[in-house]
Amino acid sequence: MTVIAVCQLALSVGDVTGNRAAAAAAVAEAAEHGADLVVLPELCDTGYVFSGAEEARALAAPAADSPTLRHWRALSVQYATTIVAGFCELGDDGRLYNSAAVVSGDEIRTVYRKAHLWDAEKLVFTPGDEPPPVVDLPFGRVGLMICYDLEFPEWVRLAALGGADVITAPVNWPASEVPAGERPSDVVRVQGEASMNRVFIAVADRCRAERGVSWVGGTVIVSPDGYPLAGPVTADHPAVLAASCDLAQARDKRLTAHNDVFTDRRPTLYGPVAK
């Protein structure tokens, strides 16, 4: 069994030192649960609600020379775990990216740049042009995407077809109105996508309002059946949740003796979806 932990953090925009400490404390708590894989939120080093591109630029760092990523590498060694987290990347091209890394055994295993940008992010960041990565780790294959990426079923499908056992998703889900008795649609979408692809999905969200923006607090781990294994928190406080996951379940795409969610696809009929 693989222990996956998802960490819902209270971060402050611009307080990179404080945010790094919050991440370190969450990783330590996740390690107490025996976590093989720890997911932290989007833009976990800088916070999210920038006043504009200038503020983001002042806080950004290149992946290869980022104090934040050095810190996560050290944590990955100290706790013998794999860390997935979002950071504010300054590209070699001088542009800013809303990125996330998979860090394991003192190594940056991949850096992914968010391809679908949300709202004012478009005024700050350049969208990535690469598909969601899938990293082969000793315990299983880890896919990675960021927040609004999850709302594009094509993107989740790409990661699943790429072999992901679990799709990790650092997010900052801004809160919106939820009808009484309903689960927030952000969480519902993730449940649906997990079940349609028969993969685990592990989401780490934010809490505590930042510059007037409040969050869903939807930190959750969902099974390939589409049901939560831990969370959703859906409350405005920090949390570290863990679940033991049999990642091999995600390699069996069968639903019945005659059905398999991958081989039942009719891709020759889906052409226009890619246009």
Next chain:
Amino acid sequence: MTVIAVCQLALSVGDVTGNRAAAAAAVAEAAEHGADLVVLPELCDTGYVFSGAEEARALAAPAADSPTLRHWRALSVQYATTIVAGFCELGDDGRLYNSAAVVSGDEIRTVYRKAHLWDAEKLVFTPGDEPPPVVDLPFGRVGLMICYDLEFPEWVRLAALGGADVITAPVNWPASEVPAGERPSDVVRVQGEASMNRVFIAVADRCRAERGVSWVGGTVIVSPDGYPLAGPVTADHPAVLAASCDLAQARDKRLTAHNDVFTDRRPTLYGPVAK
């Protein structure tokens, strides 16, 4: 406002006369709600749990010469409504199809053949090779797919990109284990897909076990926000639900000043999804 009704029926395999009467009663009840559009279940004329292809063949009829479709045409005139319902089709090619029709103003507006077949259906039916149709009606554009088709996000996307305001789905959702306190994943998937495409989805399911198969009873109408407007029933009894829907909401794909769920797509990056 457009009134949409979804009808959860108890049907009996082979009892075409009784099933037709159950459909007629449901359409009459929907008409009392002022329904502009009435959705009935999959294989609404014949029932679902065939002993094999021979039994299905004995019950099937060509669309152009089907007593069931004649009956729905008459009902569409009598109640001045549009009927969407599933039937067992004998094709001109001699093959059997799990089909559904949109019937309005005494006309068969489209016949759709299920493209993704579930379980033992593969031993009875030939899958359709045409995309989900979208029918332009006076009150809005009606998309159509059947049951397991809904589990392919590519298919729902096709209907949405094709202009559907509401995707209608006759289904027979076989029950599976649902964790305590959770909504069945069948319903959750539909909620997620409605929100990712910002369309209405109207599902008519079954109730009452048929030859040992029981059903989710998940009849539901979901808004473009991904929340139920009526249902889900999730109980094992017949039901006619109606909701007033502002279908124009489905033509506005914006989420924020900077986001639109269609124009935010990155189709040049989705190539492999179509393969």
